[in-house]
Amino acid sequence: MKLFVPLTLTLSLLLSSSAFAQTASPPPEWDKLTQQQRDALIAPVRDRWNREPEERARMLERAQRWQSMSPEQRRQARHGMKRFESMSPDQRKQARALYGRMRELTPEQRNVLREQWKTMTPAQREEWMRTHAPKDDRPPRPQP
Known part of the structure; x- marks a missing residue:
């Protein structure tokens, strides 16, 4: 993403x-x-x-x-x-992975994953990331 x-x-x-x-006044209409x-x-x-x-x-x-x-x-x-x-680059990578996975789940499954994520240790999160890493982890877009 x-x-x-x-x-x-x-x-x-x-x-x-x-x-x-x-x-000081609000911006005008287009x-x-x-x-x-x-x-x-x-x-x-x-x-x-x-x-x-x-x-x-x-x-x-x-x-x-x-x-x-x-x-x-x-x-x-x-x-x-x-x-x-x-977010840090690592947090962004995790967010992309979670977002990608959440899109595939039902609302109930999302809640379960959300709760599991909160209780995972850093090692468990790393393992989860290894198995659910984003397929399209593109480098950041260059800033203009």
Whole structure:
């Protein structure tokens, strides 16, 4: 699982941090932005789109999924992304493995695995990782 920041999240982060950091009022609607402001917001996504053509379908699918999420689901997704970003490389590898395995399980089985994971010793977790390591453990995406 690659870390992905959907288009809308990227835009909202940019709006809140750089393009409008000097203003005290809330950022304007998209239609009220200048062309320069729009270009500044879209540039990181455009650069990634052009730099990684093999990821375009995945980027588009995730942006569409983000649009269909409720505000609460988006809040939870942002929280999860922040947690993932703060993890060590080893913790990220474990998270990828657990996430991949959880996708294959029923809700009841997920709860059982979650509880088992909490009680495992580091040695038991290492053994679990050896047998359930992510098949696609790609290196981190280069930062723009």
